[in-house]
Amino acid sequence: MELQEKITILSGAARYDASCASSGSNREGSAGGTGNTSQGGICHSWADDGRCISLLKILLSNDCRYDCAYCVNRSSSPVPRASFTAREVVDLTMEFYRRNYIEGLFLSSAVNVSPDHTMEAMVRVAEILRNEERFGGYIHLKIIPGSSPELVRRAGLAADRISVNIELPSSESLQRLAPQKKKEAILAPMKLIGAEAGASLVERRKSRKAPRFAPAGQSTQMIIGASPETDLQILRLSQGLYSRMNLKRVYYSAFVPVNSDNRLPVLSAPPLLREHRLYQADWLLRFYGFSAEEILSDDAPNLDESFDPKTAWALRHPEFFPVEVNRASYATLLRVPGIGVTSARRIIAARRFAPVTPEGMKKIGVVMKRAKYFITCSGRPFERVDHQPARLRQRLLLGDGSEAKLPRQLVLPGMG
Numbered sequence: 001m002e003l004q005e006k007i008t009i010l011s012g013a014a015r016y017d018a019s020c021a022s023s024g025s026n027r028e029g030s031a032g033g034t035g036n037t038s039q040g041g042i043c044h045s046w047a048d049d050g051r052c053i054s055l056l057k058i059l060l061s062n063d064c065r066y067d068c069a070y071c072v073n074r075s076s077s078p079v080p081r082a083s084f085t086a087r088e089v090v091d092l093t094m095e096f097y098r099r100n101y102i103e104g105l106f107l108s109s110a111v112n113v114s115p116d117h118t119m120e121a122m123v124r125v126a127e128i129l130r131n132e133e134r135f136g137g138y139i140h141l142k143i144i145p146g147s148s149p150e151l152v153r154r155a156g157l158a159a160d161r162i163s164v165n166i167e168l169p170s171s172e173s174l175q176r177l178a179p180q181k182k183k184e185a186i187l188a189p190m191k192l193i194g195a196e197a198g199a200s201l202v203e204r205r206k207s208r209k210a211p212r213f214a215p216a217g218q219s220t221q222m223i224i225g226a227s228p229e230t231d232l233q234i235l236r237l238s239q240g241l242y243s244r245m246n247l248k249r250v251y252y253s254a255f256v257p258v259n260s261d262n263r264l265p266v267l268s269a270p271p272l273l274r275e276h277r278l279y280q281a282d283w284l285l286r287f288y289g290f291s292a293e294e295i296l297s298d299d300a301p302n303l304d305e306s307f308d309p310k311t312a313w314a315l316r317h318p319e320f321f322p323v324e325v326n327r328a329s330y331a332t333l334l335r336v337p338g339i340g341v342t343s344a345r346r347i348i349a350a351r352r353f354a355p356v357t358p359e360g361m362k363k364i365g366v367v368m369k370r371a372k373y374f375i376t377c378s379g380r381p382f383e384r385v386d387h388q389p390a391r392l393r394q395r396l397l398l399g400d401g402s403e404a405k406l407p408r409q410l411v412l413p414g415m416g
């Protein structure tokens with residue numbers, strides 16, 4: 001098969017993985033080496049700080065021996081198959097980098113022959129790039145569940161980020177839709193990566209020459225809407241992954257039906273709004289001090305489609321409001337809809353010198369069209385509104401046009 005044909009097949013297949021953001025890596029180019037992860041460029045992906053970065057996003061192979069119900073590359077799917085050699089991926093990466101098309105590589109793969117066979121080839125790509133080509137750019141490697149611990153270690157030493165896709169939010173759904181994948185085979189490398197990354201940090205505190213292990217951390221991806229789990233179950237799982245596995249990011253990928261299979265739900269459209277709400281709730285878990293059980297409950301286990309999760313929480317907790325912005329703690333300010341991490345910090349800093357005024361709040365970046373219903377400023381409310389939750393809910397719905405905007409992102413189920 002011609003190389004161009006392989007590129008068409010395997011780059012097209014790689015778009016099914018959403019977990020390729022490259023945040024958190026700051027490898028610098030070395031004298032005589034090529035590339036670094038610190039520079040911006042054409043956009044394919046987003047870093048944590050909002051920077052656009054371009055990656056060569058490709059599969060090593062789409063010739064899978066597994067048959068996951070939701071995946072376009074499952075063994076029973078009639079798609080054209082192709083596989084790269086390690087050297088072909090290395091050459092492509094270097095060619096694209098030299099032409100300034102990309103800043104890094106995101107390499108995933110179907111399970112070709114066996115997990116170890118596939119993982120060995122992927123690790124070789126990263127090792128050749130680092131050791132022979134002296135490539136200093138960003139590398140994200142997907143770990144194939146079931147790979148040996150030694151290959152996972154080698155992957156972590158060569159790549160900036162590594163990720164294991166958790167795929168589905170429960171072992172029951174995994175068993176039903178991806179029976180060849182085992183929960184233990186997914187969780188074991190996650191635990192190993194967390195432990196190795198922690199040990200590497202300790203060693204690097206003693207010596208800057210100690211090797212770095214996946215310095216941009218590990219991430220995972222979960223398919224949303226292919227199985228019956230509630231948002232509460234999903235957020236509890238994410239919460240556990242962040243606290244126990246030290247994950248950098250969980251990516252949520254709205255289920256898009258690409259196969260006909262009676263184990264899959266029939267959806268009129270991919271659940272993009274649900275995916276969007278889960279990302280917002282995930283943000284509350286990571287940066288706003290919320291727990292999954294505060295965002296949702298067993299009685300109301302799914303996110304409100306009409307409001308972002310923080311506004312929905314505020315509407316359920318009228319006893320918490322209004323918050324006086326000139327006295328409230330940082331943690332309390334973070335609970336106010338319309339006040340984010342940056343604006344909460346700025347309020348705390350500004351009021352050291354003088355009380356914050358309504359005009360000052362706007363300049364600080366507070367989204368007043370939401371916040372005004374929940375705050376007072378030096379004792380004065382911003383809006384004389386009826387704070388009865390049903391009326392406030394109606395007022396917010398009518399007054400906040402941004403809620404009508406739906407996310408444009410469209411992603412498909414994950415690989416590996």
Ligand code: SF4
Pocket residue numbers: 064065066067068071072073074075109110111178414415416
């Ligand atoms: S999700 Fe991964 S393992 Fe499952 S069929 Fe697709 S490529 Fe193969």
